[in-house]
Amino acid sequence: TQLLEQSPQFLSIQEGENLTVYCNSSSVFSSLQWYRQEPGEGPVLLVTVVTGGEVKKLKRLTFQFGDARKDSSLHITAAQPGDTGLYLCAGGGSGNTGKLIFGQGTTLQVKP
């Protein structure tokens, strides 16, 4: 069974601080996606990474896929209150089935 473990589970920081969220597994994934979920809504896709070692930047967010395609990280620079939410990583398996396995999520609170 493929599992994704996220750490930390909860993070509360002040506006302007930097943070990193980790997503780890013992399994290899064909792709890794990050989603952000706000209260009362469904998760929204932020980014997809598919190549080992790949780094993608989305404004103040930097996403990295591990060389072995078993782990990923999300780094936020100068966090803002609008970044508050639940961050979920999701791994895609082989066979292009479309099935994603989600991590438990990291709840981020950014205080003004």
Add this chain to the structure above:
Amino acid sequence: DAGVIQSPRHEVTEMGQEVTLRCKPISGHNSLFWYRQTMMRGLELLIYFNNNVPIDDSGMPEDRFSAKMPNASFSTLKIQPSEPRDSAVYFCASSPTGDLLGYTFGSGTRLTVV
């Protein structure tokens, strides 16, 4: 496009009653997924369809749960009879074929069974 549309947004029902959740995927998306989200277990995949055909229902917790996709624009998740432990937020998501393009989730149905 209006996105993935789920109804109802909230459902409160008594234990033992039948509950039906509805989903309209994005037009042209070939895959549809039903997930359940709770604080304890996070997002759990219940079942998914490719081209209206159920592919993997191993996540369906019990025979009380059933899902159908009669056509490309509509799916239902039914719980009969419902139990308090079924209380959760149920999400429907759709995707073009393959996992590289990501899911578009609906806003979810918050189910409370009392």
